[in-house]
Amino acid sequence: MSLPYPALHASHGGTWLATPDGETRALARGEAIRVAADTSVLLLGAAVVGQRLGYADLSGLDLLELFAFLHPARFMVPTPKGLARATGLLPPTRDEDVAPFLREAAAALLSVAEGDWPEREGAWTAAQSMSRLRWPWAPALIDRLARPAQNERWLFSKLPEWHEGAPRPAPRAVTLDSAETQERLAALTGAAAEARPGQRAYAEAAAQAFAPRTMRDTPNLVLAEAGTGIGKTLGYLAPATLWADKAGGAVWVSTYTKALQRQLGHETARVYPDPAVRRTRVVTRKGRENYLCLLNLEDALQGGFAGRAAILAQLVARWAAYSADGDMVGGDLPGWLTTLFRRAGATALTDRRGECVYAGCPHYRKCFIERAARASAEADIVIANHALVMVNAARGRETATRPTRYVFDEGHHLFDAADSMFATALTGQEAIEIRRWVIGPESRSRGRRRGLAARLSDVASYDEQGALAIQAAGEAAAALPSDGWLQRLADGDPFGAIEALLAAVRGLVYARDTAKSDAGYGLETELAEPDAALIDAAAGAAQALDALYRPLVTLGRRLDAVLGEAPDWMDGPARARIEGAIASLGWRAETVGAWLALLARIGGPADPDFVDWLAVDRIEGREWDIGLHRRWLDPTRPFAEAVLKPAHGALVTSATLRAGGDWAVAEARAGAPHLAQPAQRFEAASPFDYAAQAEVLIVTDVKRGDVAALAGAYARLIVAAGGGTLGLFTAIRRLRGVHGRIADRLAREGLPLYAQHVDPIDTGTLVDIFRDDGHASLLGTDALRDGVDVPGHSLRLVVMEGVPWSKPSVLHAARRLADGGAAYEDRLVRARLAQAFGRLIRSSRDRGAFVLLSAAMPSRLLAAFPPGVGIARVTLDEAVARVETRLSSGAPIGQETGEHA
Template sequence: MVATELAISALVASHAGVWIADADGRVRGVGRGEAIARAGDSPHLLLNAPVTASRLGLGELSGLDLLELFAFLCPARFCVPTPRGLAAALGLPEPAGDADAAFLQRAAGALLALAARKDWPERHGAWTILQSLARQRWAWAPHLLRLIAKPEKPERHVFQSLPQWEEAAPRPAPRVVTLPAGEVAAQLARLVGAGAEQRDGQRAYAAAVSAAFEPRQRGDGPHMVLAEAGTGIGKTLGYLAPASLWADMAGGAVWVATFTKALQRQLDSETARVWPDATERRAKVVVRKGRENYLCLLNLEDAVQGGFGGRAAVFARLAERWAEYSRDGDMVGGDLPGWLPALFGRMSFAGLTDRRGECIYAACPHYRSCFIERATRASAQADLVIANHALVMINAARGRAEGAGLNRIIFDEGHHLFDAADATFAVALTGREAVELKNWLLGPERAAGRGRRRGLSARLADAISYDDEAARAVERITEAARALPSEAWLQRVAADAGDGALEALFAAVRAQVLARAPPEDADGGYGLETQVAEVLPRLVEAAGDASAALGRMAGPMAQLEARLALLLDDPPDWLDGQGRARVEGARAGLVLRGALLGAWQQLLGRLGGPADADFIDWLELARADGRLLDVGVQRRWLDPMRPFAGAVLGQAHGVVVTSATLRARPDALADDWRDADARTGAAHLPVPPKHFAATSPFDYAAQARVLIVTDVKPRDIAALAHAYRALIEAAGGGTLGLFTAIARLRAVHARLADPLARAGLPLYAQHVDPIDTGTLVDIFRAEPGASLLGTDALRDGVDVPGESLRQVIMEGVPWPRRTVLHAARRLADGGNVFDDRVTMDRLAQAFGRLIRRADDRGHFVLLGPAVPSRLLGAFPAGVPIDRVTLDQAVAMVKAGINASGQPSGDMPSLGRSTSPGAT
């Protein structure tokens, strides 16, 4: 690629300082005031405008953002959104640090040179979309219009160029086969590769997992395998070997479910070992997520035809550009750059996805090109479907799994299975949920009278025009649905008022919660909750009225569903394929929402009646930064694995649940699987599961060291900030800092970011930087000198091997938060023992971020003067554990770890060493 410099001033702002490169390339450091004034007078080249604005203390900043240009010219390509990352993506020499503001000019020149090339791979569609971007006054349009010539042939619009899915015959049920042990071993050897090291633990793991693929012998339970495999065993290829072999021999599909999107991406890349040919792999492997993750083509069409304005309209055009080159239309964790929506604001992104209840299925003109429908149909023919825990559970509960159903399932990250089931089988009667129901029934209020209609009456206009009974049912539903919350409902509820039965209910819930909250909490900005006990008469009365209002909807909805069922059983001549699909979609939606109404009515009956021992109920106000976000009544199963076992495990023939931390503690006895059985649903099956455990092949005693710092006061922000700074500087960056509270994370970051940056150690933070979590991890992985602060989302599922992560710091013991839900489960499940189990699992997961491969080394630092010794069993056996002062910890981190596991140099072991498992 020929690179030229662009004669436009460039602006770089970081925690280390601010620099401007003038049009002639001369760079100088400036103050924030001058930078703001210069940027306000004329547009500058920027890299990630929201981040630059935050470094300058501004709410927003306009300019020529190189990331926007990259997204236009290189749609669906990966790029870490930093100068170094952009240099790698463009094949340019790395910039010389933050002060090299002229790099932005060189990068802009390289990108514009790409647009001038005849062999530019993503040329198709660029000229057409650029004309629209020019009308929207996109900053880069004038520069690109000089380079991108009008094509000789008219470019096909994205809605015409996307491939269309075809209907296929239903896949037959999988054949009954038995996997020969030798074939499983041979398949694993092929996947690992001829020159790779053969690992006994991995071979034993693959053999153990193979039991889940044996023919089912009884109808009341699957073959279930609980497989705990320490980090480094190679469990991904270990279960892909028997899974791919069974799929080929049986002609069936294996569903692999993860809890995090990061593992989904990793799994998707690993399948190249099974199916090296890219074309074959696209047919064999499908990545599935919930509908809200995918680009909705009808929403996109609305947006580009005038539904969006301002910056949102620019994002819509860039999304249109991306859609032509995207693998699957996945906007969350797929090939849409995670940093792109953040450049334009969250609402721009949300307006393009399929928000729950909006889809009109076959009535949509883009139905045959729909990314979601294409993925659904591809799943029915695939050998391997990579999904998430929630989607598998929802499909199983609704009986909607594609193909021959959920015959064989592998739950990776199985330690999260309980939490996923807890959320999936929950019931939430909240304002937001009620508004979504109203939107599905009547259509969004703001869309009334304009744009495409989505209400039930409009979607079924043709189907009910010949059926008076169905038409009357729709009229009754429409009238009853007016009791659901309407626009501005939150303001009315916050004023202790309500328009309709449901708003009156939420106002009564709010009043009850505030009446029982401590004064300091009631006036604060955080969420509040209270048990459903001794409910005030006002709430009981409001619950009765709300239940009656829901009942007036439920009756005609059931009647309409029955009429639609008759229509489908004996379809008239005028009901074509699209009409039938539309009716089927409406009927399925009525069944789903009818069940939801029933669950809501049961929950409302609890407000004035006796408790149900199977459930935990509470009232909740969701608040953030002083703003009321939602109000409602929540219900969870005391043991969510009961419905999980019935809905998911009961119908499967084979299930694998695997993780590095399935059992309560790594040093548990080999036969102590009681907790794992309970938290995976196996305890509810009549057939006992098979258990397998393989310890990690890593030499943790030589590779890692746990330091418990005893002289840092908990919750003391100044002390925490001092400790984090000293330890990060001692390690030279490469630190993952974990917090149990967002407020403390922000406070510590505010004290550290500038001094660390001036020392050449960039610091990034979740909940501070306007960057999505996945992109933050990408940046952290790509910059060995950087450090990253975060909360729960970074404690689990983050895979950063090598030099980029060599120290983990936790600001304290991650005890469970005291909530109504936690208190009920704690009471039912051992009290302090329950707390210890949850805490040890969190510690084990956090420690698991540190050592990801055989040559990793590092320190795990826990800031806490009183860490109970009983919790130390969370760490792998043999890891040295020292209780030390901060000064001693800093000295040990500076010394590093040598191959013997001791601090390098002459630094001795300090403090009192405690062996894991000590009491």
């Protein structure tokens, strides 16, 4: 059956329309918008095409939505090339060939629906539901899908239940034999692998973290800096899996980025080749806000969502039936799926507000979150992230299965993760969330959101003191900010004690602003010498918060008592639900208690352990939050207390652990000074021949702050490299300015350009697209500097707009003053440069150039680059010529150098 729809394709190089009669023609942007507005058209990524045309409301028959329906939980790069690979068609080679290709691809995808394919179950039922929602693809699918012979198992009956297991015994005390460790490493790398002395030495050092502990509250801490190419992943998996086998315990491998979590999941296939065994022995864990909440999904499917959000809910339901773990952020849900719906409803499908009712949920036994928690209790390797590890430890979660051995990969980020985890922020946005958590919906809402009283109604009916505490908490929460608080503050009409406090904060911040207040950026000032208005407002706010804090603590105690008394109605699920409520109450009470401690400091002496400040957060001049902030001067102190001291062993590892400095830097940023026993150190240099594989070019004639000149430099360098360029920026505004000036020009050269904060695509998908196309280039900020792993020809040039100095802030100034002044700043910059350079050479076959567009690059920072790499200060013309010659000719890089790191 021929599709009666034209196909529309838009890129920075132009716009084309392929009609059903086989004609393909170029369109002006205005004409393309008229066609799309009047006609149902086939598209690949409506959000991206709409942005290219400047028509945000563009809609049509999006092939990505069709693919997500037919093949849920299956990976596809959302480009014509990726679609061709998924459908078995030849990819288009020119932009003008894409539109007719989309018609071919649509026919190929719809032909799948006419047969029997692995994800067929549930498709007919879903198509009927989506037809009622007027999904554009529904009529074509219904014409092709055969009605199943018997009723299909719907999602909530199809999902398997998790089962409670017996408590796991404590790990045995074992000592790893060196020969066994090396034997396990050899088995993981394979007999045909090249000999890596550095990797063998690294595995030997990592094994020390698994030795029996000899002192209470003092783990065996190993700090290991291993250069890129050492093979540290298998180097620590060898002793980790060996210890898990012999001791019967679990090792938690913690990362900072989702990209490394995915990579680790793939690497564990070497340890456990059988997928069924691997699913039981290796579990990936994330925070609960990453997982699909089945109760929220049920509400969405039953009318809680409307319009496009309802269609997204149906596609997510299709995915949930085939997902390996229900992870919506970085799991097997395509990262591009939610962006197709402009994120309408996506966040409402997860538990981001701590409103889980645990065993009170009808889907509790099938819950993805609970399944992951129980699977990790039985696993040998748990792949987690720094934030989850710290949350579980600091808030006393899962104490019965608390790990005794950790591996912190990307260990150079531990300081930053701890800084965020142990922070305090008394802001309007944080306060309104607690109000909603306690009170529940205060307006007509189609969602299932409930307040504290509704979630604990059975407890309230059983325990009188608990009921009084719930009532008191609800009354006190009414003093917290409510909808419209920002406008009331702008109008000078705050309501309640907390809004009065925020109004005083706002007034003092603007009064002390030394920059141009209309610059559009956030404003902040030290919490020092507060004025009378702020002191008075803080006193009133403290009374209001204390009125909330006391009943929350009381309610937690009453729930503990209910558990102890075990009333007749309390079965296992009810007990689990109350235990969950206790944990949630503890978290909220802890937050309010931290706010009270921060308010107590106003008007009194400063606490030398903390940095306190006031802030008005703005985006492009629009205020979106206001409040008081507190950070630990050294956040590794609470990290050491909560995580390291209870552990028996920990390995902290990274390619840039010392940040271009000495071991004291690595120890300080890992929390080692707070332990009684010194950390063990290990260092292994990268095996790569950087002198032959890479070169650093410092461009001396691009004027700082000249966006036009900066854009010209990026364009010339990308053309010289033939694409394959990662462009890194320290400011989003300059990134957007450069992208807007050069995207069309590069497209005419056949060089696609993508950009974080510009393209309506999630960062992970942007990296997938970049990796998949050797002619593409990608612009981004620090998330790309630290989290990109693109080996091979797809990344052959890294360009940084300038020296990545820290953004001035109250917190940075305090830490700089306390930790060496300019030397502290230099350490941070060297670490950022080292991480950026580390994106370039990922294997012995890689080759490329690193270009820094800054004449003001101090020589003292050159230690950030690997020893032996060639460094030259050149003009832009010279840099372009060297990039073009060396990357196109295959000549060795780095033979002509001016400076050496």
